[in-house]
Amino acid sequence: MADGILVVAEHLGGKLSDITFEMLGKAKALSGAGGDVTVLLIAGDASMAAELGAADTVAIVEGDGLADFNPESYGAALGAAVEAKSPRLVMVGYTAMGMDLASTLAVKRNLPHATFCLDVAIGDSITATSQCYGGKINVTTDLGAGPCVVSMLAGAAPADAGRAEGTPSTESLPAPASAGKIRFKRLIEPEAGDVDITAQEILVAVGRGIGSKDDIEVAEDLAEELDAAVAGSRPLIDAGWLPKTRQVGKSGLKVAPKLYLALGISGAPEHIEGMKSSATIVAVNSDKQAPIFNFAHYGMVADLFDVCEELTEALQERKG
Amino acid sequence: MTETKSSFAPLTAYSPRKKAQSFVQKDSVVIEGVDISGQWNKMFDAREITSYDLTHMDKLTAIPGAESMGWCYQCAQCIPACPVDNAGGDYGPRKIFRRLQTGVDIFNHSDMWLCTSCQNCVRVCPKEVDMVQIMPAARAAAVLEGNVPDELVEMFQNVSEYGNPMGQSARKRVKWTRGAGVDIRILPKDAQPVDVLWFVGDYYAYHDRGNDAAQAMARVFSRLEIDFGILGADERCDGDSQRIAGEPGLFEELARHNIEQFEKYEFAKIVASGPHAYNAIKNEYPKFNGGSGFPIEHYTQFLSQHLDRLTPLLTRPFAKKVTFHDPCYLGRHNGEYDAPRKLLQAVPGIEFGEMFRCKQQGYCCGGGGGGMWLDGFAAEHQTERLSENRVKEAIQVGAEVLAVCCPYEVSRFEDAVKSTDNDGKLEVLDIIEILDQCME
Amino acid sequence: MKLVVLLKRLPDLVEDLEVDDSGKALDTEFLKFTLNEFDDYALEEALLLKEATDGELTVIALDGEDVDKMLYTALAKGADKALKIENAGEASGNRGLAGIFAKVVSSLPHDLVLTGVQSAEDIDGQLAPMVAAILDEPCVEVVTQVATADGGVSIHKEYSGGVVAEFEIDTPAVVGIQASRQAPRYAPVSKVRQIQESTTLETVAGSAADTSVFTVVQMTPPETGGGAQMLGNIGELIKVLESKGVI
Ligand SMILES: Cc1cc2nc3c(=O)[nH]c(=O)nc-3n(C[C@H](O)[C@H](O)[C@H](O)COP(=O)(O)OP(=O)(O)OC[C@H]3O[C@@H](n4cnc5c(N)ncnc54)[C@H](O)[C@@H]3O)c2cc1C
Ligand code: SF4
């Protein structure tokens, strides 16, 4: 009889990713109905296991070919763990790594699977809410009584809830053999060259409201706190304040980050064309009539310099 | 050293390719008793200056429609006429010819894309080198080869998928009608015979500032009690700019679609908001309709015939200094210079003045021939935008308002006012917006 | 190299999507379908590979509205063969589609199958890993570059923050493409039409397995107000950023 929740931990470069804690927090909240929470830690070390205090059990798989993420060997390890633990719910991150694992597991073991999940609930049956069609429709699905698989969207649940202290029991699971058809070669760090604004999750975009080249620094400071890149409207590129590779719009690049923070941009159609697909648009403009407020999800009528300064400070404080 | 050529081919400028023939060198030459033996015949030897590799020139002029590029005899009349050269683009037919002659491959060169097809050079060229024919033909070949700037590709894709360059939903084509404040008959929903089928166009339908003009037009039509209807979601991009930018297949598809729509309804004439649609429907669509066209007028032509009824409605004064920008496709391409001016002159209180470059010599805004979707590309090859050059001129002649009647231009010039740091110094208005403002 | 690209069409997000009266499906009245953008990248990457290896490229799609045009476009871009799967019935979700595709692919000699990394309607999993699982072939998702290597292919897989992992995969294999090395090429309308007039699409019968593994309970558009929600101070802004999971 399937029981319990299995959370697949994710790590890169010796560090557990936020998604692991987001899922763990969610799993903890579900544990009343769902049973014990086991974190599957493939090739994790003791220090990682120590961070997983919120779990009831940490199941560790170690073995050859597991040192670096590999869709094939990690997939085999996950399959074996599901076989061994027969959980009611398997939670995988909807991430570059998780995408290699969840669908494969679901097909190979013939399990119901929901992706793009914002939320999961466990009752007599397990239901998931998925964010589909680029955020335009939410779909709730019934995955049956379990076992089943959900792929959780990053940021769908707070990570803090998964960071609790605790002393989970540990167990070691055997590493199954892998056919070796996929071989990890190396990790390539991004080049120091210019950032690709189309690949950023957060963009701090500045417009003519910034006033001068020197003041772009203010936006750069904020971007650093947000782990974001600075982009701009065309006039800033025309003026040579930002390189052409940072131009958003009709004659620039089309971007769709998770957050587009528009500072001192009026919202001309030619600019909107380049950023309208962003998941969340926040606009700061001193003119409450600025057309950008018709396209933004959130707006602030304020001086962009005040906002940059206060927000940067607030973020620094949060980090401590 | 004579060359045979067909009677209608103008003297070809290919002649430099023919090397001067070497004369047989004789030890001694005596002509009329004078001994001219010596080095004289060396100057008839082949000299490097005449031996060009004309592969690229030949490739271009072999394209049907692009032949006239080879006729240039380098007189340079065209250069001062070319707005792109004027904006620091080092451009114009003479320069393009010369670069081709020296071996530049236009298929991999910005020369292919900077021409706005404004036709100003054609006006002055004694050899009838016709950029308006050359460019669409050459670009179509470049598009087939896949040598196209990304900005254009994106536009082609949008137009082909959605029927408009903005990549917007066809259903949203009528969204602007909600803000017009008057009833607008959408023919596919209410197919009654109308006097006027109004071809609204992409910029009026989808661009914020175009919406303002479209709503103004609807109101003016209503006040004039004109019986009009629009195609609504069934209208598609007129296709003219796509044709000139090198996508004749797409143009044909759009033309056939729009013709099919026109044929569904009964109307006396089509009125187009934009000069590009006007040009396409008037001069190009008949090619896909067995040679027969549709009665078509640009809105300024249409309204200027109703001045007797329009003028009395213009009661609110518009006391501003106004100048007017001739759209290339209404003016030079179709010879209409008076209609827009007549409308402006009917505006009460207006102080109208011309810019230096007007009517036949009008300066181009830079949006034609695909220029609308080559802004980034052009910026890399010119020292300023044509629209920037133009707003400076408007300000120089003391205008407070730059009046336009092409849907591309409001967006271009408003942007140029900002980008030349002239915020607040020049207002850009479609003539229809001015008329609307003057009605109470 | 023998390449296969799986193309999928889905509702165009340019339109406002509406839910039908059942509350469990999209209202199809005004739906416009379009090629999954990631599949377009997969096709481009496959074309680049075909050119580099003098390979052979087959594109496959399920029959449906406007599918012919999509396949002719792929041929105009340089694909060698287009296969249209007919009579497969209503594929139930991606899982059903994966079964139909896998069956057709298994009958084709192939080294590499490419498709988009995901689509906006992948509620029940991604196509590439599911097809691979059925075919029992190795698969990597989020691929941004493919090159030939000894006995297989060498690929780049993108993690967050721009970090890239390089893998070697034995072929036959399946990859889910996130981006192609260059922007998808444009097929001029005249070329597409020319292909359309000179080529007939090949068809193959498909069979759908009964794979419905979950039931849709309801579909709802997330609540959105018109225009921006105005924020009064930095505190409110921070709350918004928190709720969106960006800080
Ligand atoms: C063919 C064509 C292509 C184009 N392509 C692009 C493109 O790719 N990308 C693009 O961006 N544009 C493009 N444009 C230009 C576009 O039309 C606009 O001119 C441009 O986007 C305006 O940039 P902006 O919003 O930064 O400047 P503005 O419109 O001048 O807006 C500045 C804003 O800052 C606000 N502001 C000023 N001071 C402050 C302050 N202290 N705090 C807060 N707010 C302040 C003002 O209220 C104003 O709203 C194109 C135009 C054309 C015609
Ligand atoms: S005006 Fe005509 S002939 Fe003279 S240089 Fe220009 S293109 Fe050549």
Ligand code: SF4
């Ligand atoms: S048509 Fe206009 S832009 Fe083109 S070359 Fe002639 S003058 Fe220059």
